[in-house]
Amino acid sequence: MSETGLPVGADRQLPAPPRVAMLGGTFDPVHVGHLRSAVELCEALALDRVHMVPAATPPLRGEPWVSPGERLALLRLGIGDTPGLVADPRELERDGPSYSADTLASLRRELGDEARLVMALGHDAFLRLADWHEPERLFTLAHVVVIDRPDHQAALPDALVELLAGREVEEGEALMARPAGRLLRLRLPSRMAISATELRHRLATGLSVRYLLPEAVEAYLLVRGLYRHG
Template identity: 80%
Template sequence: MLGGTFDPVHLGHLRSAVELREALDLDRVHMIPASTPPLRGEPHVAPAERLALLRLGIGDTPGLTADPRELCRDGPSYSADTLASLRGELGERARLVMALGHDAFRRLADWHEPERLFALAHVVVIDRPGFEAPLPAALKALLAGREVGSPEALMARPAGSLLRLALPSRMVISATEVRRRLAEGRSVRYLLPEAVEARILAHGFYSGS
């Protein structure tokens, strides 16, 4: 599971999903747009359009799927509820992973039912190179005894562990910067998949963001 607002989806999101699948030898990566993210502001584009852009971005990429389950659910997009839904479909023995970036990881103790996340899945943090700030005390307590040092150790059981993972490409692309460039009428070429860029420009998304 790789969640986010995908507002809009960009090449950093998609390349991370591909490299995450390779690094952990995953069957597939569910890219799940949030409808109402509890700890972030309201997305700039409607959920159905963000999902359509995500599907365009993924195209025929093997092992990646645009999963609309959070858009079909009322209320805040709690990751614990999403993982429970995936766990119900995949069964108790399946190895389930929730991947997130370093900024989201540092706030993990503030998420809804953070202990439940580990009961349902492993957590994989996509490390940010050169970022070494100490973790908040509540996060340290949540992670106590959970961290493992390799994908093999992570996959030894269905859930409950934490792995920090450095991906090869480390593409640093900001959706905020993409929106700013679109609002200013500047080029976003090579930041977005061509099909995503074409749809955004055709419909004028983010032009007033």
């Protein structure tokens, strides 16, 4: 018996639940803004890892410009050996639209009920959250973290206000006190205003993309001529 009167080992602290985030997107192409946001998200919330998940068929966006396989290859090149970042192909391996609720359900099954699971998204996507597939289910599976933009002060749509009622917290540890169900608006240190649309235009017209993409991504794009006619 231990000094607490419990069997030896029973009073040892249990390991903390894993902290994992999903950061989805078309990554068409992945750029340093995506990657830097993932790194800073990992740091800000003391995450074990961030799953960067390319969408195969985004329900609320147009068809991506290059194939799923090419976008996954670019993402893997961009991540390289960065600690804590994972290129996760699960949406590319699933038939049908790329619903975030289904992806979160898949991660939740793998991680268990006590894991702190986060879905991170940008401000523009956040404004349309109430229009997503099964928006209430998102909060039963995960927390939502909005990577905020200081230049966005517009009022939220009524449906979104209703969806978020009573969920918002002010800091990361309050978020992580539960496995799911809360909302945090998070301002990251490096807010890079890099547009994938502008990158595609530059690639299509032969303009420089140096320092906007990781070197390995830029080299791959140029050798294969991706987005050349986008």
